[in-house]
Amino acid sequence: MSPELHAGLVRGLGLFVPLLLFTGLCLWRAPRRRETAAVIVASAWSLLTLVPLNLYAPHTGWWTFHTDGAEWRGIPLDLLLAWVVLWGALPALLLRLLPVPLLAGLLVWIDVILMPLADPVIDLGTFWLAGELTGATVTLIPALLLAYWTRNGQLVHARVWTQATLAGGLMVALPILVLGPEVPSGPEALAGAQLLLLAGLPGLAAAREFARVGGGTPLPYDPPERLVTSGPYAFVRNPMQTSLVVVHLLLAVLLREPLVLLLAVSAAVYSVGVAAWHEGAQLRERFGADWTAYRSRVRPWLPRWRPWPGRTRGVLHVDANCALCLTLARWFTVRSPIALDIRPAAEHPDVLYRLTYETPDGLRWSGVSALARALEHLNLGWALTGWAIDLPGVRHLVQLCGDAFGAGPHPARAPRADRGGSELPAPA
Structure with a gap:
């Protein structure tokens, strides 16, 4: 068999075998809604991580590709797609049959067998197994975990942050690259x-x-x-x-x-x-x-500049014994917040230790996060400020600064008599 024919056979089988397996699983049992979501996120993660992995591999001597046509920066697009299916879409459906650890081990074992068989297309270096281990660590295992969490509706916050990363990587960074x-x-x-x-x-x-x-x-x-x-x-x-x-x-x-x-x-x-x-x-x-x-x-x-009046209402609980808290309550009140009630923290059935924001369905935020939520009730400019200070890392830094200037945790109690019964300002 000529080298060109052998390379074409490797590329053809490499692409169509994973696709046929994936299609067979879909025909055997149509994916449910969450399974479809699992396939999407696992495939997206695989694509986003396999591209830099294969760009980096030649520099480390793990492997290089020898192909003509249908390639980008030396990466054959058909084999990249096959790898995405094999380590993303396909295992997302195989979770019906196998647990995550067994499936991860099985797919790595299959990949270790197949890589040397693709010799006309892939030239393996001395330390290619290190690249295989790296790929399993940064691509396969995270993709499997994402698929598992999505199928079972678990760790929604982690999934959202991952989806935000995927959106930025695939819709912004990768096209620019x-x-x-x-x-x-x-x-x-x-x-x-x-x-x-x-x-x-x-x-x-x-x-x-x-x-x-x-x-x-x-x-x-x-x-x-x-x-x-x-x-x-x-x-x-x-x-x-x-x-x-x-x-x-x-x-x-x-x-x-x-x-x-x-x-x-x-x-x-x-x-x-x-x-x-x-x-x-x-x-x-x-x-x-x-x-x-x-x-x-x-x-x-x-x-809109001002939030929709029909939006979910919020309640900001403020300590009436705290001068800084009262100043903040007055600041909000004079700006006529929309769908926001400001109430004394001492009236809450629980003992509140920080500024607290609640919604009617029982969701609660405290400290800087509560301030950020309340800012959304003013206008778009202040809402942007709130979304910025509520970012992880930023929120913790702002909270530390606030605590240093007197906004630290303290139990909210009924207004003291020697202050004449401090009250929150009436809504504007």
Whole structure:
């Protein structure tokens, strides 16, 4: 057999065998909604991590590819797709039959056998097993765990953060890597990075809102259990799509790359067309009149300046014995917050030790997170501030600073008589 024919056979079998196995599992039993979501996230994680793995492999001597056609930066696209199916989509369905540890060991064993058999296409280096172990650690095992958690509805916050990472990597970073534009440096790069972070903030906050309030994720096959009208959704119906389009537009300007505009157009067309039609029908079916009322008052793309009055109400519990807390309560009151009640913390049935924000369905935040939630009831500018200070890391730093200036934990008690019965300010 000629080397060209042998290489073609390896590439053909490498692609179609995993696809046929995956198709057979789907025909045997159609994937349920959560299984479909598991297939999507596992495949997305595999793609996002296999690309840098294979770009890095030649520099370490793990392996190199020898192919002609259908390749990008030396990576054969058909084998990349096959690897995504083998380590992403296929194991997400095989979780029906095997537990995660056994499935991970089985797939690594299969890959160790197949890699040397692809000799005409893949040239293995001395330490290729180290690359195999690295791939299993950063690609296969996380993909399996994501699929398992998604199938079983577990660790929703971790899944949302992962989906946000996948969205940024596959919809922003990877297309830019493929296009390869010249990246600016110096003050222009710093200013651009800040603008991009600001543009992406509502989308990230919206994804977190799905997990924290709705108990779901942005994936249509793993949606929130409740209609989410708080957070960014109190200002605009499509905060994640809006953020993505704005990020692409900013990148097109910063990188001076007109092709990036096509990404913005594609995202907008998808959101206006397929997503709006499909997701709108689902939401109308699940939430009925609540969705209709929300849709009639909140625009899909252009944000409101003040939040929708019909959004989920919140209660901010403030210690009436704390001068700093009373100042904060007055600050909120004079700005006429929408759908926010401010009440003495001492009236709460539990002993509260920090500023506390609650919703009617029992969700609770304290400290800086409570402040961030309350800021959403003012206007879009203050809401952006709240979403920024509530980011992990930032929140902890702000909380430490606040504690240092007197906002530390202390039990809330009834107003003291020697203060004349300090009361919270009446709503404006």
